[in-house]
Amino acid sequence: MPRNPDASAVVRRVSVGIVSLLAVALVALSPQLGRAEPEGSYRPVLDPPALELPCYPLPEGLTLDFAHQVRTDGDVQVDGDSRRELLVQYDLVDADEVRESLTASFVEAGFTPEAGRGDALVFTRPDTGPVTAEVRQLSGIPADSTVRGTVLLDLPSVPLASDDPICDDPYATKRFPDSWELAK
Amino acid sequence: MIEELERAYRRLPRGGTLLAVLVAAHVLLKLALLPKVGHTPFVGDEAYYVDGGKALSNLVRDLVGLGPLDSSELERHVVGSGWFMPGMSALLTPLFLLDPDASTFVIRCYLGVVSTVVLLLTVRTVRRTFGDRYAALLLVFPGLVPMYLLFMYGAWGDLNAGLLVVMLICHLVSIFRQVRKGVGFSLREGAWLGLVGIVIVYLRSSTALLVGGLFLVLFVALVVLLRRRERLRGVGAMALAGVVFIGLLLPWSVAASHTLGGRVVTTTSVPTVLANTFGEYDRICFGPCDPGSTIWFSPLRYAREVARATDGDQVGIQSEMSAYARQDVTPHSYSRDVLGNFYAYALEPAGYNDQLMDPDTDGDTFTYWFVTLLTTLMWYLSLVVLVWVLLLATRRSFESQILSIVLKLGLGALLTQPFIHLASARYWPTAAPLLALALGLWLQVRAERRVAVGVAHDLPAVPQAVGAPTPAAVHRGLYWVQLGLAVASVAVALGILVLAI
Known part of the structure; x- marks a missing residue:
């Protein structure tokens, strides 16, 4: 356990802040990075009768x-x-x-x-x-x-x-x- | 007692140092195994989770771009056949947001990093709840079990679900400690409980029994052990846990039911699973299913064809197929199948190394045998601890008693799998981290036996606890609960053996 609880709280807040910013940036930029193409092997299209x-x-x-x-x-x-x-x-x-x-x-x-x-x-x-x-x-x-x-x-x-x-x-x-x- | 414990602890390196060494060992061994598994194509159900992650990343793109949502893509790749809940797909989504065309190697590396983060978060929670020794044990078993490390690069949800189950157990034990003092728990803790519970179910839906069962036991404990305002407070927090759980389950249930045209709560696979496990395969499609495909896909295609022909729902039709295939199941045939499942579940722990490593190039190498033999050795030793904890009825301390009960319930719920589902060497990673807690409990009970005849149970009563059962009564009650659960385990095991003969 960290000895200084205040320092630990600051570290935690800063980490949460950085992760949140990165997440928002990732989500905002994602449309520019292309579109994913699922392969669909687990739900094949059903053939007609x-x-x-x-x-x-x-x-x-x-x-x-x-x-x-x-x-x-x-x-x-x-x-x-x-x-x-x-x-x-x-x-x-x-x-x-x-x-x-x-x-x-x-x-x-x-x-x-x-x-x-x-x-x-x-x-x-x-x-x-x-x-x-x-x-x-x-x-x-x-x-x-x-x-x-x-x-x-x-x-x-x-x-x-x-x-x-x-x-x-x-x-x-x-x-x-x-x-x-x-x-x- | 305290002096002796302190002497014992002084002989060990400081907890933090030991944990740091074990984390480093875990990371190094895991990195050493990466070349063997990194390029392995996705095995079976992994393909679903990866496709689901891709479709969910496209959903995020569409939402951010305010564009139209591709609901048919979501229906096909996220709901799919309703066999799995999309917890692992959600975990993979950030990767596909960043790299929509991520290669197999990149996906496996990402999964490896995420699973280690989950392991470390679990270790931290275990350390705070039970101390350094339990945390160190978790880092050794399963943190250093080679096959477990290979599974950590996999897209199945079993492993991460197991780690979160340990987090849930830590949380429950903390709550039980408060409840024992006659104090309820806060709404915040209740919401967290519900959140952890639903995340576990999203990762591996077969844990629903475990999560639901533990919630029910906690609820009963609150009603029995708390009084007046504290009881109301506890029940309120528990109700919030339920609301969070159901509130986060509903979007999935509604989407899956709407897509598949039947009532889906978690998954649709149970009827087909029961038919494949205990029924006659050549009756599942009211006759033989289409040849050339697997026991999972052929019945599914058939159910979809019948649903289309009759304008019915494929989920209901799968139940009818299952009932027809299981008409001739007898107690004898059922118990023999259960024993076969237990064998596959528990006695071939390295059974998946042929799938995760390439048998052609890695089949007879040092790494292959290292993984197989060390995994088998470590897992078989843990089975001894599993049997011990299922039979344990201790009177020593409240701490041991409560962990003993929660582990019995948790492991018991996980071990229902072979009673329902064709088992394989892929399922034990869910139970493995619970066995680390069981091993810790074994050491704890041993220490308690050595240093004292009985540990004091007379906590100072807090004002809120007036009228609650006395510590001695709780202590006796917890002993009888353990004894009851141990007897139930023995009865089920004997029952299955006798019926199978």
Whole structure:
């Protein structure tokens, strides 16, 4: 402890004064010193929803008229044919309402409903052939859950329809390379 | 007793000299480690704090220039995902005001200087409250722990928060000394208490439990131990502490809630943290999350996508995701995860040297092993003191009793982290400076045992204390409080072990 309390108080006051002056000068001069550029790696800009991108469109005229998010998209081999497997989660409504909405959307897009196998809805149109939609409610969710279940769509494969660079981003298209692993 | 203590002290160098030597040793060792960490790219969350500092410096520029505020920049880089509070960003702001394009090296040097200033301010407060010995211990542990010195160049808030927790403890002990005499504390002291508390929470939001808990304990002590006017005075000062705390928390809570569209008090990370720590990762996104990213960013992107699709709030959706992922948590799985967290929290103190030093160039050097081995040795010894202080129930002196209780509460609150959060070798710097006080207490209790059977507790009563509990009653009460806390610690430890088997 300093022996002379008065001297200590003076030193403290002078130090506080100098620091305050420097701080004011720094703040006043800061606009002249340029602008900082944050990198933004901790809050990436969210890509638009996958089905609103021009990359891999749904069959012409088809829209999904319920709240949803695409989880995965991609081509799989079924009996030697390439088929598009699109997994979508639906939100805020239950499975029956989603089935009704899907049926209305397919009919509006010119598809004809066919007798399904099991729970799957089947629709057909001359240019696409038969397509199916399997609606599954999640188990163990509360009645007011936001996310309620999944729709697995089996569609004809489509080629990449745009050269927009965003189509190369798997997080946007939800077409993930096989080499990408789930985090642990 | 006094003579013996004086003899013991005469054998030591004068306090001031010893402290000056230790400060010099701290600075030299820290400078020696700078080349190893100075150019290390920012690790994980450090990137957020640096970006936040840049955005806040732009806010100051806009305010000074009377220009329009770039609110989208603030929302994206300061509020971000609401995972962290911007205390460290605010600490970095002056640097970015002066040098908006500061290099990694300059930023790390600045952080190194700031953390040493905070350490020295803490040492000064500890010296005034507890004396030279405690201050010297703080300069040795953690002031000379190599890994701690590396962390001092980091942008995480854990370390500075820990030092400020020690300042808060000093302040609380000073207040308790007054309260014990039957005297309340002033509004000014109350405002300072609230200010230190909220700064700690801004630096590291997980300390909210510690700060809130200690405030609550102080409030109860005021009501129990003070009478009439002094009680009113104390409660008034405590209320002011609360007003300052909440008043300074509100701007953040309002901004974060407004930006993220849900109710945010401190941070939004708890639901995702609980899900990642105890739940099943392949259920967090109501199924597997997107591959190729981390357990933090993939669920976040998903929550933002669902919020956009449903016009909902991402904070609420993260809670739903967390609940779904944790449906199958059992007491057994939970306690095993807690034990795993304790291992990561406490048993690999040098675990971050691969991140802060370059393993390719520094992986097998003398410095690397010096940092690893000395840190491990010093930290493991401190763990012995941690266990001791958690179990301590002393009757010797009021000073020992009150520090014992505050340290038990403080360390207990910090050690809740492994019960909630995936732990890592990055979190112990918050608790480390408290262990310096624990070590000081160990020496103090030892000295008290050696020189006297019991220390007098019959302070002369001041007029304000009429009707307050007698010193002997307070003394007994504090003993039972310690015993209760020690039993609680043992019960929790045994409970977790038994459930995990």
